[in-house]
Amino acid sequence: MRRPFDPRLEFALDRQSRGAAVAFGSAADAGEVTVIAKVKNLDAWMKRTDVRHGVIIPLPDESSNIVTARVPVARLEKLHNSDDILSIEAARPLRPELARTATDIRAVAPSNDQRYRADGVVVGIVDIGCDFAHRNFVDGKGNSVIAEIWDQDGPVDPTEAQNIPEGRVYSRSEIEAALATSSPYDTLGYGPEVDQPPTSIGSHGTHVMDIACGTGIGTKVPGIAPGAEVVFVDVAINDIAWSGEEVLDYSFWGFGYSP
Numbered sequence: 001m002r003r004p005f006d007p008r009l010e011f012a013l014d015r016q017s018r019g020a021a022v023a024f025g026s027a028a029d030a031g032e033v034t035v036i037a038k039v040k041n042l043d044a045w046m047k048r049t050d051v052r053h054g055v056i057i058p059l060p061d062e063s064s065n066i067v068t069a070r071v072p073v074a075r076l077e078k079l080h081n082s083d084d085i086l087s088i089e090a091a092r093p094l095r096p097e098l099a100r101t102a103t104d105i106r107a108v109a110p111s112n113d114q115r116y117r118a119d120g121v122v123v124g125i126v127d128i129g130c131d132f133a134h135r136n137f138v139d140g141k142g143n144s145v146i147a148e149i150w151d152q153d154g155p156v157d158p159t160e161a162q163n164i165p166e167g168r169v170y171s172r173s174e175i176e177a178a179l180a181t182s183s184p185y186d187t188l189g190y191g192p193e194v195d196q197p198p199t200s201i202g203s204h205g206t207h208v209m210d211i212a213c214g215t216g217i218g219t220k221v222p223g224i225a226p227g228a229e230v231v232f233v234d235v236a237i238n239d240i241a242w243s244g245e246e247v248l249d250y251s252f253w254g255f256g257y258s259p
Helices: 007-017 042-046 073-081 098-104 172-179 184-188 204-213 245-249
Strands: 032-039 052-058 065-072 085-090 122-127 146-151 168-171 229-234
Touching: 007 032, 007 073, 007 085, 032 042, 032 073, 042 052, 042 065, 065 073, 073 085, 122 204, 146 172, 168 172, 172 184, 204 229
Parallel strands: 122 229, 146 229
Antiparallel strands: 032 065, 032 085, 052 065, 146 168
8 A cells, every 4th residue: 555645745736736836845946845754775865866865864773764855846756656765744844832832741831820830949951052141031030040050161260170170150140240231141251142153053952941940021931840940051062063974973961962
């Protein structure tokens, strides 16, 4: 039995047959769709000249690979029927859905009710990028919810080198003093307007922190545990390969990335 055709790809074929414009995916040109496919013969896939190749993601069992590509709509049916392609689907649009977090993890929805707050709880986050000046991490009185930030890529404080030999730790008092100025990132010496790429693109940690315990002051959507304080470890990433084949040889171990 043949595998079912992805409805989004069928829609693209229908639009093209009626002479309507087709372009699915942010990178797709007119008459193209961006697809994600599972292929069992990577060599055969890479030799195809009827697609514009994208990313290759090897699967653990080594029997197949996940690939992305930009494909002319006219070639979709042939690709779908190819024995080397196990599945092919149109790329899906991404949308921010922070408001759905509590529902998706079956947590009690955050509210102003004290029973659903996390005062006295400390949340530890090990990630990349902590936007300490965002309104969702400052309460209504201007106090930061962040107790400490350990920036492993930061300059070592000579007075603390014995205790903290790698990077720099910023205390709540230092963070709040910076928040009281017109240039908090420059004052603290840390943050998205201070760090250079690739660190400056590290918004993942900020997103995770907001889901966990953001106040909701800026976005009207509080985190799962409003009232908790945060200890944030911004891991060292100065040895990361951000392009080329070496990217796949790095793993996240908590104190940076190691081969």
